Amino acid sequence: MKDPIETMGRARAVLIAGPTASGKSAFALAIARACRGVIVNADSMQIYREMRVLSARPSREEEAGIEHRLYGHVSVREPYSVGRWRDEAEAVLAELRARDVPAIVVGGTGLYFKALSEGLSPVPPVDEAVRAHWRGLAGKIGAAALHAELEKRDPAMAAMLEPTDAQRILRALEVIESTGRSLADWQAQVGVPLVGDDALKLVIAPDRAWLHARINARFEAMVAEGGLEEARALAQMKLDPAMPAWKAIGVRPLAEAVMGERDLSEAIERAKTDTRRYAKRQETWFRNQMGDWPRVSPEAVEEAAMRVATALGGAGR
Structure with missing residues (x-):
């Protein structure tokens, strides 16, 4: 070789x-x-x-x-x-x-x-008001409750994430609320x-x-x-x-x-x-x-x- x-x-x-x-x-x-x-x-x-x-x-x-x-x-x-x-x-x-x-x-x-x-993948910027909302909520309800919320909004993405992974759960929630599309959809696009x-x-x-x-x-x-x-x-x-x-x-x-x-x-x-x-x-x-x-x-x-x-x-x- x-x-x-x-x-x-x-x-x-x-x-x-x-x-x-x-x-x-x-x-x-x-x-x-x-x-x-x-x-x-x-x-x-x-x-x-x-x-x-x-x-x-x-x-x-x-x-x-x-x-x-x-x-x-x-x-x-x-x-x-x-x-x-x-x-x-x-x-x-x-x-x-x-x-x-x-x-x-x-x-x-x-x-x-x-x-x-x-x-x-070219994920658009997250609206700052949306980011502030979810970050503030995360400190009150914790990762497991955030994961449950993601399951309602984006079940396919929720299935890809551990219920303890607060950072990625937050990111998924912010993206779907800001863009109307799942983070998984954006990630499928070639960078x-x-x-x-x-x-x-x-x-x-x-x-x-x-x-x-x-x-x-x-x-x-x-x-x-x-x-x-x-x-x-x-x-x-x-x-x-x-x-x-x-x-x-x-x-x-x-x-x-x-x-x-x-x-x-x-x-x-x-x-x-x-x-x-x-x-x-x-x-x-x-x-x-x-x-x-x-x-x-x-x-x-x-x-x-x-x-x-x-x-x-x-x-x-």
């Missing part, structure tokens, strides 16, 4: 996906340093400015040496969607192309990569990709035991490096439970620990378990949705980074 990196020729961008704690950020940094590229975030939690530690965002030292985009630019109080990320990423990629600078897009949110490589065949697409594929050890060690480090303080600050903000940031892995158990509602050691173990489960879901997504993307083992990333940098233009740009 031919090496996909060697046969790439001159790439315009590289997309690096992988499960949490697999070493994606270090891989991206090595590539960016070698080809003077810009790292673009494709992680749905690393967009939040108040969650540097708990989202495992690159450190200030790492960000200082290499240009990073779409990291920490959104408040946890703001609603945020894959559609908004796609629009922001489109602007960033266009700017980097104009500057002739390689883009290294890295993250673990599969839907973001799907938006890049396949495009999103426009932001990257083409000139992008190198890779997935980091670690051994399961290795990844679990990394997840456990990293969460211990998060707690030691300020994770508890971040969780306390988020709890004090009294966020709407429907906001995605409140669902970030580790936030709720650590917040309960700092408020005296849960033993800290038990909270840490719960967060580790949740992270391992999340990594498994990510791996399933990558296998099913990105099965044709070449795999790179964590042991091979250092050597692979140099070859990727050459495909992007090399260190002499």
